[in-house]
Amino acid sequence: MSLKFFDKLSQNFIELLNDKEDYNVIIEVENKEKSFTAHSSVLKYRSSYFQQELENIQPNENNIKIITKPSIYSNIFDVILKYIYGGIVNLEKVETKFIFDLMLIANEFKLTELSNKLETILIKDKASCSDFTSLQESALVPLLKRDDLQMKEVEIWDYVIKWGIAQNPTLPIDLKEWTKENFITLKNTLQQCLPYIRYFQLSSTEIFDKIKPYKKIIDKQLWEDINQYFWASDRPVKSIILPARSILVTELPPRTNEPKEHFSTIISEDHAAEISAWIDRKGQQYLYGPFFGGSGGNDFYMCSYQSNFTLDSSGFCSYQGASYERSISSTTNFSIVDYEVFKVVRKS
Numbered sequence: 001m002s003l004k005f006f007d008k009l010s011q012n013f014i015e016l017l018n019d020k021e022d023y024n025v026i027i028e029v030e031n032k033e034k035s036f037t038a039h040s041s042v043l044k045y046r047s048s049y050f051q052q053e054l055e056n057i058q059p060n061e062n063n064i065k066i067i068t069k070p071s072i073y074s075n076i077f078d079v080i081l082k083y084i085y086g087g088i089v090n091l092e093k094v095e096t097k098f099i100f101d102l103m104l105i106a107n108e109f110k111l112t113e114l115s116n117k118l119e120t121i122l123i124k125d126k127a128s129c130s131d132f133t134s135l136q137e138s139a140l141v142p143l144l145k146r147d148d149l150q151m152k153e154v155e156i157w158d159y160v161i162k163w164g165i166a167q168n169p170t171l172p173i174d175l176k177e178w179t180k181e182n183f184i185t186l187k188n189t190l191q192q193c194l195p196y197i198r199y200f201q202l203s204s205t206e207i208f209d210k211i212k213p214y215k216k217i218i219d220k221q222l223w224e225d226i227n228q229y230f231w232a233s234d235r236p237v238k239s240i241i242l243p244a245r246s247i248l249v250t251e252l253p254p255r256t257n258e259p260k261e262h263f264s265t266i267i268s269e270d271h272a273a274e275i276s277a278w279i280d281r282k283g284q285q286y287l288y289g290p291f292f293g294g295s296g297g298n299d300f301y302m303c304s305y306q307s308n309f310t311l312d313s314s315g316f317c318s319y320q321g322a323s324y325e326r327s328i329s330s331t332t333n334f335s336i337v338d339y340e341v342f343k344v345v346r347k348s
Helices: 007-017 040-046 048-055 073-087 096-108 112-128 137-145 153-166 180-189 205-215 221-232 269-280
Strands: 025-029 034-038 066-068 301-304 315-318
Touching: 007 112, 025 073, 034 040, 040 048, 040 073, 048 315, 066 301, 073 096, 096 112, 096 137, 112 137, 137 153, 153 180, 180 205, 180 301, 205 221
Parallel strands: 025 066
Antiparallel strands: 025 034, 301 315
């Protein structure tokens, strides 16, 4: 049994932050009009940015290192410091712009955990209310550019469309009533956003259900390339294919020697251990890969024209050797006797 007392620990570190006697760092913000005191040991261990910054600064005659960040507002940096020390961020009654500015500063200081969480709040949580649609284009576009945006691409598309429509309240509610001019209006509104949607990382179903209804706002060449990519993937396209966003995946729990209930009817425990070992040795974040899965690609796909795999004449499997570093099959077509789908879930 392990007992955790994070609340008290957080409280004590906040008290340390407020201690004005034992500090050895001063951070000046807002053109040096405001300043904060801190402790180098805490800053270095919580932020690689501060670790590098402090190594390059010589202390003054009082053995104090001074960091100057003139473009950062004091209310933003106050939240940053409280997060660094206590892991607490209070976002009650704050505007969307404040959250966006906070996210940018967190990203500058390489506070990945905070930056990713704020990013999710901006796109996902704020998308359910009018606050999201009031987000400035200058705030939305940098979010769409991020490779580490932790959302499904189809959700990002939905929110972008919702944002674009909100900027033009005169557009008809029913899409069936839209005129050519209505689509042109939306296209012009989203001209800075649309290039950063990862269209080729969507599934064919998502393209059909979500993108096709708005195909008039997409460049003709891009729409042709999207269709060609999914139905003739071996042919080159003219449009730029943006890479899939990096999806963070929780580590698998450590393997133990304790006996466990057999979880698969297809692979053995030895196979499972070997696959898990492959995953453990990965040095980078995991990316989705199935062709008709969450992101697209040319790895492996299963297809059935009847939307299921119960009819032998309607389902098929195909392998493209060019998509693999080494050959894994001598034929392009194959069949599957049985299969299982596994999901990696967060440890409780």
